[in-house]
Amino acid sequence: MASLKGLGYSGGMDIAQLKAFPLFAELPDAALSHIARGATPLAFPRGALICRKGEFIQGFYCVLEGVVKLAFLSPEGHEKIVDLVHGGSSFGEALMFLDRPCPLYAQALTRCQLIHVRKEAILPALDRYSSLARQMLAGLSRRLHQLVLDLESYCMQPAAQRIIGYLLREAETHEGQTREVTFPVSKALIASRLNVTPETLSRTLSCLSEQGLLKVEGKRILIHDVERLRDLGPR
Amino acid sequence: MASLKGLGYSGGMDIAQLKAFPLFAELPDAALSHIARGATPLAFPRGALICRKGEFIQGFYCVLEGVVKLAFLSPEGHEKIVDLVHGGSSFGEALMFLDRPCPLYAQALTRCQLIHVRKEAILPALDRYSSLARQMLAGLSRRLHQLVLDLESYCMQPAAQRIIGYLLREAETHEGQTREVTFPVSKALIASRLNVTPETLSRTLSCLSEQGLLKVEGKRILIHDVERLRDLGPR
Incomplete structure (x- = not known):
């Protein structure tokens, strides 16, 4: 699969767009402005590869519009979808804390508008605003819980x-x-x-x-x- | 499997024991004392069930000594081990943010000394001390990453x-x-x-x-x- 780079929007990042995410909802405007400076809006056509398995993503992605598929291929070439990320949600946060490459690939299932937030822009805000840390902990916890349930299903005989x-x-x-x-x-x-x-x-x-x-x-x-x-x- | 309740130690919880955990390492003594008041030391003999699948655990567990097995049974009764938690590590944090029952059971693989930390004792510290939030984010991220790799393995044809x-x-x-x-x-x-x-x-x-x-x-x-x-x- 060829990697198609997202087309950057012209113009800067609007903090109102960030505010629409539950993750950022409780942050003051000053914090949002700081995050916005480290954020890049990206547009992907349907089917485009957003990031490859094995890539270092240097931050995480927020989905403004569209649906992103997180998946991997089995050695036989069968696709296993691990998660579908819809507008208002985000993905890739865990990798920021790990210095590990992406264990999945992310592909635009529909036309997508995303925001890539750089690690350097979000980590200081995480230290300063506990609401952000709590939201992120809750998000990671939900995914961890869902993965345990998925694993249970997959272990069925x-x-x-x-x-x-x-x-x-x-x-x-x-x-x-x-x-x-x-x-x-x-x-x-x-x-x-x-x-x-x-x-x-x-x-x-x-x-x-x-x-x-x-x-x-x-x-x-x-x-x-x-x-x-x-x-x-x-x- | 019968649930054996842990035998509480006599005496209070020593903050030095909490300090030994990377999770708590950067916290000041005042914060540790507060957490210690919501913490209960527990001892389990080898093989004892620490918590059942489906139970609400009202906090999380830190492993002081021993090894804890987190697992579930398939409908056919085969055990699938999801994680082994060793001394210095913890488990169950994700459930604090979810209000969901435990999707796994936890069993003492060896004689174990654990600390149960109540939700009410840890959540205020999480809001106040960013180092604690960062450590917990990193821990959840590691487990999320490992589970994705496990899921990949299990999807092998x-x-x-x-x-x-x-x-x-x-x-x-x-x-x-x-x-x-x-x-x-x-x-x-x-x-x-x-x-x-x-x-x-x-x-x-x-x-x-x-x-x-x-x-x-x-x-x-x-x-x-x-x-x-x-x-x-x-x-």
Whole structure:
């Protein structure tokens, strides 16, 4: 994939644009002006590579508009999306504290307007304004928590994948867009058909339910998030 | 698994014990005394459960001595270790900012001495002392980065697992503890034998090498971390 550099906007960075981010919301104008001097607005067309895996990004990115995909490729060339970053959110903060290259690539999923904030502009503000540090701690904590949940999903064994595959197939055959699956026979029989123990079937369903992917009501399964379920299912 | 509550030490919390943690190293004694008042020393025997998955921990834990395992069980009952926390490190900080239950369980892998620090004791110090916020940001960033690398490993496809399985088998047969594998024939032939393309073999080896698990020197593979490789290999 070729790296397309963002096209810098003409003119300076408006502090009102920074204020729109929850991360910066509580900062006084003087602090925002300082950060603005270390910030560069960037525009990327859809599909453009914002940063490569292995690149040092020297700061972090705020997404003004559009959606950024953070992902990596498996050795076989399959893409795994780790996060989708929407307008009002940011990415890359963790790397500022690590002096490590980017473990993912960032690509514009839609036309994107971003702000790149240089490390030198943000670190002094972090030391001075505790609200900024608290917001950043909360943001990193949310992502850490989400990654642990993702890792849990990915560690599911083949049996779980068979169960997910079954649910996805049933959800598709039942009148197009419906997201409800009703087991036509007992759970024990379904388990047997899928070559898993009834305990594994129950535990897998509870686990998926805990993760907010579906809800179990007796023999009825209401699928809340087909996309994430598909992501976990057989490849 | 039964939850064994830690046995509280008699006597108060010594601020010298807190000072030993990099997290608290730059704090003045007054701040440490305040934190100490919200801190509880706990001792756990080997194997004891420190907190259950799903529990609200109301603060975070510092490990004075011993090793704590953070893990979850797959629906099939396989344990996946997410992190091992050694003396001088801490865990659970992210949950303080989220109001979410613990997504993992924490278990004493050895006899452990911990300090539980209550949220109410640490949050005011975080607002007041930027060094504490910076240390915590750095700690969360390190874990976030490591989790992304772990997720990458777990998303490896079956072909990668066959390659890892081959390396582990070869490393074992060659005189016991040696961690060096030499391809007896060309990489193209090895790839063919493993039913993967030569490109997949190369990419998998580079990927494992980037992660610090091994080093490739022509036909020689030096395995740096057999344990982690085993964790990624065929189950």
